[in-house]
Amino acid sequence: MEEERNMERGMTADQLLGALWRRKALVGAIAAVVFVVGAAIVMTRPSMYEASVVVRVEPQRPGEEMVQRTVSEIIEQRLLTVRQELLARPVLQKAIEEMNLYPDIVSEKGMEAAVSQMRKDLTVRVEGETAFELTYANRDPQVAAQVANRLPTIFSDETLKIRQAQAARATDLFNEEMVQMGKAVSAWEQKISQFKVDHLGELPEQMEMNMRGLERVSHQLQTKSEELRVAEARRSDLARARNAVDSEAGRLEAAESGLTRSLVNARTNWTEDHPEVKRLQTELDGMTARRKDAEGRLWAERAERTRVSSLIGGIQQEIVGLQKQAEAYQGRLNNTPRWAHELAVMNRDYEISRTKYQSVVSRKVEAEIAQELEAKSAKSLFNVISPAGVPATPARPDRMAGMLIVFLLALGLGVLTGAVLEMRDDSLRDGMEVRQRLTLPVLAVVPEMQGKTERRILMPASGARNSVSNPTSLN
Incomplete structure (x- = not known):
């Protein structure tokens, strides 16, 4: 309890000064020991030299105006993540391997430890909207300057590799898409061609031809119908004439038979020179001639009737053929609207596929051009506007500030020790x-x-x- 009361009692400045004066040897010894140890730590810390380089990101607007780039990320936007990308393992590992940095750490702890140490020695700060500053610290000023000047190039190479890989992937994707779309277009072309073959004569583009064919067949039907009417009228006339000719020929044949019997009777009664015989002979000859003429006309009329009948049969067959043609044309015209709808649907899908294919082909060409532009613009993306020089003085540690801090710390520990001892001392x-x-x-x-x-x-x-x-x- 007494000790707690001693610790709780306060001390004035005069009392503190008096206590420190009474224990000046102890306070001085503690302060001296702390100062010596701190000074040794400060003075033995290795000197670190810092080299800084300022890099400007060049805009890529002219390339974008010429062709649409397949790498959608604007290069200026990379400043938002430039610190993370610069501190990424691929960039740092390449720098470590190329410049043989941290050999002890690499041999003892591996590459990951060396990369972690290099992250600690690197500082990246964005300057404005299109530039960044990179600072590297190392014990060797020459190495610090070399690494600071080399890192932007390595970062540029890695960035360009990524952008070129993205452009190449875009080109490959367009190639694959173009092949698939080409197959789709070919399939639609074959389908449309087969459809036209299957419905030849009933297609929309053949509708006018079918209408003209129907009109032509209709006109021929009218002509043949008129010819049939005339032929049938002729056959009727021949039929009526045949009855008359048959009657005349029969009458003449009967009359000729009567004259022949009369002539035979007359010859039995008279001689050839008898006038009656001569008269009968003359009538018989005339009757025979008339009969033969009637029979000739009868045969001609029969031949005409046969011809007319054949003509009527031919005309009727032609009319049947023409009617079939008319029905075929009419059937084509009736089917045309249905096939026109199906063909329009197929043509629409075909046009969509062809438009997509043409678009993909165009994009593929642009992707190839963009890939070439990425390769050609490699040297102009990053521009070092302030290269790093060899530092003449170390950036850290600040030995003067360190010594001052050590001095204040040593003095504070000495004063604190004297005050604590004074507060624990219960002497009057x-x-x-x-x-x-x-x-x-x-x-x-x-x-x-x-x-x-x-x-x-x-x-x-x-x-x-x-x-x-x-x-x-x-x-």
Whole structure:
């Protein structure tokens, strides 16, 4: 409890100065030891040299105006993530391997530890909208400058590899898409061609031809119908004429038979020179001639009837053929709207596929041009506007600031040690402390004797005992 009270009591500046003066040897020793150790740490820390390079990202607007790029990310936007990309393992590992950095760390702990250490030694800061500053720290100023100047080139190479790989992937995708779309277009072309073959004569483009054919067949039907009417009329006339001719020929044949019998009878009664015989012979000859003429006309009429009948049969067959042609043309015209709808649907899908194919072909050409532009613009993406020079003085540690901090720390530890010891010391050194710490009144204080150590006895107030059983020793 006494110790807690000692720790809780306060100290004035004068008391603190007095306590430090009384323990000046201890305070000085502690401060000196701390200062020496801190100074040794500060002075033995290796010097780190920093080299900085400023890189400007060149815009790619002219290339975008000439052709649409397949790498959608604008190069200026990479500044938003430039620190992460510069500190990425591929860039740092390539720099470590190329410039043989951190050989001890690589041999002992591996490449990952070396990459982690290089991340600690690198500082990337974006400057404005189109530039960034890269700072590298190393114990060797030459190495610091070399690495700072080399890192932007490595970063540029890696960035260009990524962009060219993206452009190449886009070109490959367009190639694959073009092949697939080409197959689709060919399939539609074959389907449409087969459809036209299957429905030849009933296609929309043949509708006008079918209408003209139907008109032509209709006109021929009318002509043949008229010819049939005329032929049938002729056959009717021949039929009526045949009855008349048959009657005349029969009459003439009967008359000829009668004259022949009369002539035979006359010849039995008279001679050939008899007038009656001559008359009968002359009538018989005339009758025979008339009969033969009638029979000739009869045969001609029969031949004409046969011809007319054949003509009517031919005309009727032609009419049947023409009617079939008309029905075929009419059937084609009736089917044309249905096939026109199906063909229009196929042509629509074909046009969509062909348009997509042409678009993919165009994009593929643009992708190839964009890939070539990415390769040609490789040297113009990043421009080092302020290369790193060899640093003449180390950037850290700041030895003057370090020594000042060590001095203040040593002084603070010395003062703190003296104050703590003073607060833990319960000795009474003057009358003021006695009055503050004791509840009894102080009657007298024996002053310190020169060069001697005395024992002082504090007399309590009246009513108390004559002496204190446990006097406190005063220095």
